[in-house]
Amino acid sequence: MSKETIKKILREGKEVNAMGSAISRPNQELIIMRGIPGSGKSTESKKRVGNGVIHSTDEVIEAQYNYREFFSNMIANKDFAPLSKAHSENFKNAVASMKGGKSPVIIDNTNIKADEAKNYVEAALKMGYDGKNISFVEVGTGGQSAESLADRNTHGVPLDKIKQMIQAYNSVGPMTLEKVLGAKSRFGNKQRKIAMVVLDDASKKKLLTAIGSQIPEGWKIYAHHMTVNFGKGLPEDLKGDLGTSVSIRATAVGMSDKAMAVKVEGYHSDNDLPHVTVAVNIDEGGKPKDSNLINQWSPLGSHINISGIVTEEVLQ
Numbered sequence: 001m002s003k004e005t006i007k008k009i010l011r012e013g014k015e016v017n018a019m020g021s022a023i024s025r026p027n028q029e030l031i032i033m034r035g036i037p038g039s040g041k042s043t044e045s046k047k048r049v050g051n052g053v054i055h056s057t058d059e060v061i062e063a064q065y066n067y068r069e070f071f072s073n074m075i076a077n078k079d080f081a082p083l084s085k086a087h088s089e090n091f092k093n094a095v096a097s098m099k100g101g102k103s104p105v106i107i108d109n110t111n112i113k114a115d116e117a118k119n120y121v122e123a124a125l126k127m128g129y130d131g132k133n134i135s136f137v138e139v140g141t142g143g144q145s146a147e148s149l150a151d152r153n154t155h156g157v158p159l160d161k162i163k164q165m166i167q168a169y170n171s172v173g174p175m176t177l178e179k180v181l182g183a184k185s186r187f188g189n190k191q192r193k194i195a196m197v198v199l200d201d202a203s204k205k206k207l208l209t210a211i212g213s214q215i216p217e218g219w220k221i222y223a224h225h226m227t228v229n230f231g232k233g234l235p236e237d238l239k240g241d242l243g244t245s246v247s248i249r250a251t252a253v254g255m256s257d258k259a260m261a262v263k264v265e266g267y268h269s270d271n272d273l274p275h276v277t278v279a280v281n282i283d284e285g286g287k288p289k290d291s292n293l294i295n296q297w298s299p300l301g302s303h304i305n306i307s308g309i310v311t312e313e314v315l316q
Helices: 003-011 041-048 057-062 067-077 081-099 114-127 146-152 159-172 177-182 201-214 236-241 288-293
Strands: 030-035 053-055 105-107 134-140 193-199 225-231 245-255 259-265 275-280 297-314
Touching: 030 041, 030 114, 041 053, 041 134, 053 081, 057 067, 057 081, 067 081, 081 105, 081 114, 081 297, 105 114, 114 134, 114 177, 114 236, 146 159, 193 201, 201 245, 201 259, 201 275, 201 297, 225 297, 245 275, 259 288, 259 297, 275 288
Parallel strands: 030 105, 030 134, 053 105
Antiparallel strands: 193 225, 193 297, 225 275, 245 259, 245 297, 259 275
16 A cells, blocks of 8 residues: 555544554454464364354365375375465455455464464455454464374374474464564565456356357366466455456457457456456367467357456465
8 A cells, every 4th residue: 555545544534554554344353373283273263253254274175185185195296286275265265254244254274474374464454454353362282292282183294293383383472463464475575476357157157158169179178267467466456356256248259279268358457358268279289378369359249247256376
């Protein structure tokens, strides 16, 4: 937020939070849980949730995979992108809950280091939370020894990892808002993001029903998203849309020998030609990015109204 914007808010007599945003959600609460696996952190979350909601990356993983196999496969393949994706999904879900007015929103991750909570805290402040309503619950070890935590945790985190986590937790000390806001992003200055409008299932089905007959046989179907920005993430003035549903409309269909797409309008995109990749000719080496090279477009008889969720993910 610019200095001029902050000055304007102050002139209007509005109270601002630690990020200079006007406090527009004074009664909503964000709770960041901190604790070692097996410490009773999740049990404590359930005691505090009331009419609110709990968001946990572990639950995102467990909804799609066998938890232990998930981590075993990542270690074996030396590919940790799935974990980053799970964290992004949990963050997106939490932002949607905050945007929807849920309170408290509880982040039931280990949150041992300050940068782990940074995205959640910054999102809340940008959305208009009062910093006084962002709290950190220090469960720590729950009074258990490392050996007991290794036995108690339900996800099979080994003893050596538990000991490392305890050491890191103790070195950070009690978490504060100032520590979180002052923490460097774990991705440093190299963090790159893609911002998208990800089509909901009904819109994907609607789009494919309308033009699916035009997809060549054997092509891989996508119909997944419209890119808002590749590399920088959501523009500052659109941050408030994160996790919300927006409407767009398909106006034309285009095809090359490698890709098929629909031209769309109705929401901001940095692309010269905003579009949704519909299908790709993978047998000929086609990739979704080949949609950017389509130069032959045919107007649709009538616009196809579709919608999707504004999403931001870290690029690997």
